[in-house]
Amino acid sequence: MLQRMTPKDYSEFWERESSQFALDNIYARLSQLVPEEATLEIGCGAGWSTLSLAKTRPVLAVDNNTHLIGLAQSRLNDNGVTAQIIQSDLFEPSANLLSAIQAFQPKVVVGWFIGSHPDDNDKRTPANLRAEEKPKVYRESVEDRLVALPLCPPSVEWVHTVQRGGIPPGVTEAQVKEGMAKEYEKYMFNNSGFTVTDVQLLHWNQVAGKFPYVQTVRPDLPAGKPQPVIISILAHRKVSV
């Protein structure tokens, strides 16, 4: 049986994986897709995302993994870049996080590569799910929180989420973008007051990474090896008339 990943193991995997993304310039490319305004980052990870965002805007970040927060803080310090990082579980925001959000008045909320170690997945997803179903349900549950109080106060105008995916054989990039926009409108942004304004697909060198991805089986899509991509989804608050 495979040994279960602890929060520390997860931090070591994510340090390696996100360092590969950084080498492929993914974080610099993603931060260019996000408006340069006060940004609340959900999940600082090993700090590569926080670093690239904080170079050009104020950033308040939250994470519950102390090992990753340590890596992120060192990465920021080594680069002479400042961001505020708060330790809290986003499913049970601490009083400290709530008052920091209130003071910060974010204009943007970002959640890139949302996921966590098996203990978090178990705690926040229905017990009857199979292990390989949990990461997607966990991500969707976090995504729902990106567009609701208290993480998304009325000051927020933009929400940006990023995930890995694949372009199946015979499917065009335009079709994938259209499909993702429809899916996110239906599941994440429905009734949230936000609407998708931009979907981008970034190519990257997945073979170099060692992260143990759980592949979601999609019987609705053509069989064959998909081309890996990183999917960026930007949404704007709808203007009320």
Ligand SMILES: C[S@@+](CC[C@H](N)C(=O)[O-])C[C@H]1O[C@@H](n2cnc3c(N)ncnc32)[C@H](O)[C@@H]1O
């Ligand atoms: C896959 S990493 C991505 C990190 C970073 N956004 C990046 O792009 O490199 C997901 C991060 O979200 C954090 N996270 C997941 N679930 C969380 C929760 N319930 N509360 C706080 N942080 C959480 C994890 O600890 C991890 O640092």
